[in-house]
Amino acid sequence: MLKHLTKLIWNRKGENALVLVELVTAFLVIFFVAATISYSLWLYKQPLGYDWEDTWELRIAIGNSEWQESDSETLRRVLNTLKGQPAIEWAHVVRLGPFRGWNWTSTVAYEGREFIPMWNTMTDGAPQDLGMTLLEGRWFGPEDAGRIDDPILINERLARRMFGDASPLGQDIRQRGEDEERDDPALTVIGVFSDFRQRGDLHQMTDYVLGRHELEDPEQSVYSLLVRLEPGTALTYEEALVDVLSQTAPDWRFVVTPLSRIRADHLREQSMPLYIGGTIAAFLVIMVAFGLFGVLWQNVTRRTDELGLRRAVGATRERIYRQIVLEMTLLALFAAIIGTIVGIQFPMLGTFRPLDWRSSGLGIGAATLIVSGLCVVCALYPARLAAKRPPAEALHYE
């Protein structure tokens, strides 16, 4: 049966080839969109590694100029003012605040292998207050002040990629360009945390290095702070807060934004391409459905002689109906096989990270289902038409 159907399809390869090209293209479009959406959903479901509720970002603009040494004195004053506010639970320097898409990378080397993690610095206590999870070792604290080496914490992903199963604690790693022989201070890993997905819910997992922000060092510039509010603080508190801060630091400008709003903006901005891609793909699929339906209808009318002959030699309506639908399903499966062979290249080559094995698998599954579903649905009505035609009329055709 299957062999025979394949032969029938082969006999009309001219027309079927074009339909096949259309199906394969549709398959790839659906594959791409479905895989990207499933990857984004997966990212969204992964824990961020910190709490953002009731937290405000305080962005600082220093009179439109660069950080001066005197600004570190102002910063200490600002932090003390913030900590003195009854509505504020804590205030910390977090050099790159969450959900902003800010990016700071620097290459580190360990035993000749190089990694390009993202970097950030925070003041003592910030990781604990942000609800980050420590897996091994310890957080930094006041006892780390004045060390010659730089104590750092790394995330689990970097720890595993760099050190495998060995413990990263106490290991020295170097920034690129710093020789072992030279006396540059090394970076010493003092702890491992689960993750800090700084750029937000819809950004890829990255290697991450967390350094200690030293308030005592006048050269460490600061452009943003995080403050946690007592639950239930009204948004209107913002005006009063900016007022108090402007008195403490008249040269600085403050822009206060709740993290919840930055996150909402981030989610909207990052998911916009998915909505647009999804809508366009849906339009294309509808168009392909109409097109297929038309082509099948025409094909069936033109195969009256062949189908009539089958009826005349005893094939039931049921069987004609089945033949048409099965032929179409088979064609859809061919398309799915070709599409899968193309699609599987992405995770195999690993060039495009959103198309990993998991999301590619889901994408292939979704594309196979939608394309074959489409073919079957589009074949149903033309198949019924073909089956309904009386054998006499069909044979009369010649």
Next chain:
Amino acid sequence: MFRNYLITAYKVLLRRKFFSFVNIFGIALTLAVITVVIAMLQNVVQPLGAEARAENYLGVRDLMITNEEQTSTSSWAIGYRFLETQVMPLETPDRIAFFAEPREGTVFVRGQKVSPRVVRANHEYWNVLAFDFRDGRPFANDEVSSASRVAVINEAMQVALFDGNPAVGKRFDLDGMTFEVIGVVANEPETRLDAFGEIWIPYTATATDGWRKNWIGPFSALLYAEDRDRLPVIRDEFTARLETFVHDDPEEWSIAKATANSKLEALAREFLDRRFAEDSRVGLFFGAVFAAMVAFMFLPTINLINLNVSRILERAGEIGVRKAFGASTRTLVGQFLVENLVLSFVGGILGVILGFALLAFIESTGMIAYAQFQFDVGTVLAAFAMIVVFAVLSGLYPALRMARMHPVGALRRG
């Protein structure tokens, strides 16, 4: 002859209404998406609104400073020191406007926070750009040099800060400084990079003036010429003057790279990531946009080819007769292409209408601040050019197949 083709096309269109609908529906959807893309591009490139004189100026937006070995590089917009030493001394431009990139400010209105995008500009900014003043006036040279706390606001801010009441002469607090409103201008969309802003203040009106020391900074400059033929001269002078660049720290920063661009060149540079390259490769940019559109049209085209092939086979009788009476392959291909063009134009017109409806929807969502997509002849013409490409692509193969049909077989089948 041509009239006959049109009549046949019309008859064919009516014969199988369902398939005609499918054809037109597909073309309309495809063209709607393409119209939206073209309109968005036009909106960025065309001299519209306050940028009406855009063809008379070149913009200097990005600056990179580095050294021979490239051990350090730093890049962003141009800083005030660069403006002072490399831009303001230029002799060929008739006017030189400059402005800082929009920055979010904070204004409290009855306890509610408003976050306007604030632009700091010089007085020539108002002469180079053609803002539509609804009320009041721009700030003048002496107000800029005395760092007066005066501001021009747009109509949206007039509503947000003053409930839409006449605003000129009123005061408001922006980031802890009090400004007096001296003018109100029409809203300019976010896509007009030179004109966009919500509040404009003199570039000098800041709490401290640390920005005066920076080479890399928040500014862009517009080099304006009354006679647009002189723009190449301005560009040459600007480029030549870059050679004279001397930084305060000449060891670390010996080279400055910057370019003076028309809006289209700036967009091409941005898109191709060639901000500091010598040429802007506008042609390559157009090629890339065209290729992307053709790639997008691939699936709809295959879909149409399939439909057209089956529609043609249905007309075997007609074709057989025409061939039997001596119609050549070329005539038949021509006829079918005309038919397909007619169909495509019907779909295309619907698509353009649908596209503008989509643009109106995008405007209403506020996704792009103050977006206003004009019904632009250029957009429509570009969309129709794409229709012709589309029609020829989807019509050629079926037409050739039709023309190759054997007349005897074709006649028998009818």
